[in-house]
Amino acid sequence: MRKRIGHTEIEVNDEGYLIDFSQWTKEIGECIADENGICLTDRHWEVINYIHEKFQKDEPLSIRGIKKSGVINIKEFYQLFPGGPLKKATMIAGIPKPKSCI
């Protein structure tokens, strides 16, 4: 599925996740966040940077990992990304939805 964000066109799956991470920019992240009713603050970006680090190291994301991350605690994570934090945060970060049950 093609989607237009600003002046660029990106490829997303039917849930709205970017198919190709190389198409991701901060502007695209902001647009996806906006569509999900989230206004990105510095704190959000710290979490997104953490998610990108994990993604680049090919390490799976989990809620337990968030607890141990030292970047953010679980309570704040839920506050920053309401309605399914890992789901929302990965969508904004332009990476695939985590496939884990935990």
Add this chain to the structure above:
Amino acid sequence: MGTKVKKMMFILSKATIENVYAAFIMANGARMEGIESELFFTFFGLEAIQKKKLEHLHVATVGNPAMHIPTMLGGLPGVEALATKMMKKEMEKLDIPPVGEFLEILSDSGCRLWACKLAVDMFHLKEEDLIDEIEGILTIGDFYNRADQEGTQLLFI
């Protein structure tokens, strides 16, 4: 996003590891999907929230055909402990947290945790025997009253 399930409410009545984890994983999974979740611990399920007991839960080796060992063997001393150790090792590999840590994660994630009044009385437990994440001791009626919106599902484990 139009998800039909809005709230999952679990009643956990057993203390075997497989049942406790089933409840925890489903309750946590709900929160991760943006679904509200609550856990009501009753009868043996109370073992999972007692400070002194929660890290000593076992997998059932007797009367569990899925263990694929003769029932008589499952009852021998040490077999249950060994099976439990093996299962915990496998869970650690999958990054599944131990019971105490899982309860913290659930509580931090906004899953509401309750103890059953009748069972607490029956086992002569006091509030201080239970982990701090327990929000209160409720009757089953109180718990039903929390099923207060459309799209609520109740599950007995």
